[in-house]
Amino acid sequence: MERRLFVLQRLSAMLLALLVFIHLGLILFAVRDGLSAAEILGRTQGNILWATFYGLFVLLVAIHAPIGVRKVLQEWTGLPASTINSVCWGFALLLLVLGFRAVAAVV
Amino acid sequence: MNSKQLSVRIWRGKDNGGLETYQVPARENQTVLDVITEVQRLHAPDLAYRFACRVGVCGSCAMTVNGKPRWTCRTHVKKVADEGVLTVEPLRNLPRIKDLVCDLAPFIDTWQKAGAPFSGNQTRQQPPATVDPNSKARLTADAALQCINCAVCYSGCDVVNWNRDYLGPAALNRAWTLVNDERHGQRQQTFDQAFADGGCGNCHSHGNCTRLCPIELSPSQSIAGLKRLALTGLDKRY
Numbered sequence: 001m002e003r004r005l006f007v008l009q010r011l012s013a014m015l016l017a018l019l020v021f022i023h024l025g026l027i028l029f030a031v032r033d034g035l036s037a038a039e040i041l042g043r044t045q046g047n048i049l050w051a052t053f054y055g056l057f058v059l060l061v062a063i064h065a066p067i068g069v070r071k072v073l074q075e076w077t078g079l080p081a082s083t084i085n086s087v088c089w090g091f092a093l094l095l096l097v098l099g100f101r102a103v104a105a106v107v
Numbered sequence: 108m109n110s111k112q113l114s115v116r117i118w119r120g121k122d123n124g125g126l127e128t129y130q131v132p133a134r135e136n137q138t139v140l141d142v143i144t145e146v147q148r149l150h151a152p153d154l155a156y157r158f159a160c161r162v163g164v165c166g167s168c169a170m171t172v173n174g175k176p177r178w179t180c181r182t183h184v185k186k187v188a189d190e191g192v193l194t195v196e197p198l199r200n201l202p203r204i205k206d207l208v209c210d211l212a213p214f215i216d217t218w219q220k221a222g223a224p225f226s227g228n229q230t231r232q233q234p235p236a237t238v239d240p241n242s243k244a245r246l247t248a249d250a251a252l253q254c255i256n257c258a259v260c261y262s263g264c265d266v267v268n269w270n271r272d273y274l275g276p277a278a279l280n281r282a283w284t285l286v287n288d289e290r291h292g293q294r295q296q297t298f299d300q301a302f303a304d305g306g307c308g309n310c311h312s313h314g315n316c317t318r319l320c321p322i323e324l325s326p327s328q329s330i331a332g333l334k335r336l337a338l339t340g341l342d343k344r345y
Contacts (some may be wrong), residue, residue, distance in 0.1 A: 003302045003337050010338060071308075075270060 012064040044106040051107040058099030066092040118196040139179035156207040166257030171196040176262040178321045198262040221278035222300035228292030236290045248287035260316035272305040276316035276326030283329035307333040
């Protein structure tokens with residue numbers, strides 16, 4: 001279990017590092033003529049590529065972050081393992097829902 | 108005659124004890140262990156401390172000297188005394204027994220939990236295993252092999268300090284040598300135990316173990332090796 005989580009967190013981190021760079025590059029590119037909602041929506045709406053990109057982004061974040069938070073809670077709080085695991089499942093779900101909602105809103 | 112004096116502050120008692128100061132002559136060549144022995148012989152016959160070989164082979168004289176865990180037999184006073192003051196306390200992260208003596212049982216237990224016992228995969232009727240001394244696995248194991256269980260790294264580890272369920276650098280370093288030992292019959296079990304709750308996933312890579320190891324082993328590297336194996340899996344060739 002510990003090993004599987006460790007591997008999942010490392011692999012998601014490797015992919016996220018790549019996606020974050022693309023995301024940062026996109027931000028620089030997107031604001032070159034000033035930032036407007038219309039311009040952004042014009043690029044993202046109906047674009048399956050960006051939907052997939054940010055969908056994957058959300059999925060990886062929902063895997064990566066709760067595993068790290070679980071470790072922090074284990075080290076800092078001394079709460080029972082089952083409580084910590086439930087909190088982290090809840091956190092993962094929250095990230096998934098909020099993330100996919102945001103992706104759905106712009107595509 | 109040299110009249111220079113050295114102030115030695117030594118932990119006396121158990122958890123509720125305190126530092127007591129003794130004066131001994133400052134000599135040109137003296138180790139911390141020499142000084143403690145002098146204090147015990149001349150000033151405090153009831154002072155409890157541990158040593159055996161006095162030459163850095165057995166690892167039993169490890170104590171906290173001016174804040175850092177060290178082998179007292181291999182530490183020259185001149186190198187560590189801060190303005191002529193030496194402070195000697197028991198090792199951190201272990202239950203205290205008396206004065207400078209700790210109970211090493213929790214430390215030894217971590218070795219068992221990390222899957223450290225060697226388990227041969229051949230019978231005595233079979234010929235001895237032929238191990239290529241230049242194979243990658245052997246060289247990797249050799250680099251981490253010389254640990255003598257002195258508990259200096261365990262005492263210096265901050266993760267052990269806040270989480271007593273953590274196995275610590277020495278035990279995980281031992282597990283790493285076994286995982287790379289083709290004669291070890293339970294490599295997978297050792298690896299599983301080294302990665303279970305309290306295992307190498309807890310290491311924060313502070314590197315205190317590597318910085319403090321008296322024989323310059325690198326438990327940090329061994330733990331990093333175990334973590335890497337989590338991604339690649341064990342080498343199944345042997």
